[in-house]
Amino acid sequence: MNDNSITARYLANRAPVSAHLSEDQLSIVVNTAQIPLDSDAVVNQSWAINIATGHESAAPEVDPDIKKYAPNDEPVVVSPNKKFLLIAKGRGSTVDVNQPYRWTRSIRNFDAIGAIDNPPQLQVVDLTTGDSRWITDDGWRWSSARWSPNNDLVFACRSLDPLEQDGYQYANVITLDGTVRHLAIPGGRSIVGTWLADGRLAVLIASPQGDPPGSQARLYIIDGDDSHIIDVPN
Structure with a gap:
């Protein structure tokens, strides 16, 4: 999105798409999608959230x-x-x-x-x-x-x-x-x-x-x- 409209700003936020428990059962892996303000392309990312601490980090590929x-x-x-x-x-x-x-x-x-x-x-x-x-x-x-x-x-x-x-x-x-x-x-x-x-x-x-x-x-x-x-x- 190449504008700063409410819709564009809304789509620039990370939106959770799906989630699952990691193989070691220590984290929840959340897949997200967003459209940055300076782009028209959807960016998909995965994040690992530690269940015990809440710490968030990029998930493995x-x-x-x-x-x-x-x-x-x-x-x-x-x-x-x-x-x-x-x-x-x-x-x-x-x-x-x-x-x-x-x-x-x-x-x-x-x-x-x-x-x-x-x-x-x-x-x-x-x-x-x-x-x-x-x-x-x-x-x-x-x-x-x-x-x-x-x-x-x-x-x-x-x-x-x-x-x-x-x-x-x-x-x-x-x-x-x-x-x-x-x-x-x-x-x-x-x-x-x-x-x-x-x-x-x-x-x-x-x-x-x-x-x-x-x-x-x-x-x-x-x-x-x-x-x-x-x-x-x-």
């Missing part, structure tokens, strides 16, 4: 493989053995740089008319061969993917019922051939899952389905086909 297979800043998770990428993105959707309010994210994309992109699905890329395949292919929106320690399973949430009759998130485990197992635990308004070192799965459910709004969260430990609840202190 994005992995070239991630840039190659997720050029539009789609959420990417690298497998523990560094051989696979797991990407959440709309099938065939791209960013229209002439309409910056349109983008692809692992949350619902909409304008005043309705959904803009296809709902994000999960794609696995084999970095050894460059081959890719979809492991989900439906009308749900998939997000919050996590690799298992053995690189053979993926935890992921599905949300926003394509029939628009269900507003909950649900926990799932997916094999690399695309077999989806819906975990036999309640849905929730928000779900976070993580794999434990021994291969079990911990799933935290906020405002569980069937409980009154604002009810206490539940923490489930999933071991194969079995699950049990861990009490979460108030």
Whole structure:
């Protein structure tokens, strides 16, 4: 922008585009975009914010493989053995740089008319061969993917019922051939899952389905086909 209008000054500020936890889990990496006052080009940068101290520094360069297979800043998770990428993105959707309010994210994309992109699905890329395949292919929106320690399973949430009759998130485990197992635990308004070192799965459910709004969260430990609840202190 070569002027000093309110819009130009607004666009010159750093705008957060996406964020993720660093590999060492010590920092939050935030990707930002801005248009400097003396330029018409968008400047994309990454910043690492230390969780303990709040100190901000420039983040390391994005992995070239991630840039190659997720050029539009789609959420990417690298497998523990560094051989696979797991990407959440709309099938065939791209960013229209002439309409910056349109983008692809692992949350619902909409304008005043309705959904803009296809709902994000999960794609696995084999970095050894460059081959890719979809492991989900439906009308749900998939997000919050996590690799298992053995690189053979993926935890992921599905949300926003394509029939628009269900507003909950649900926990799932997916094999690399695309077999989806819906975990036999309640849905929730928000779900976070993580794999434990021994291969079990911990799933935290906020405002569980069937409980009154604002009810206490539940923490489930999933071991194969079995699950049990861990009490979460108030």
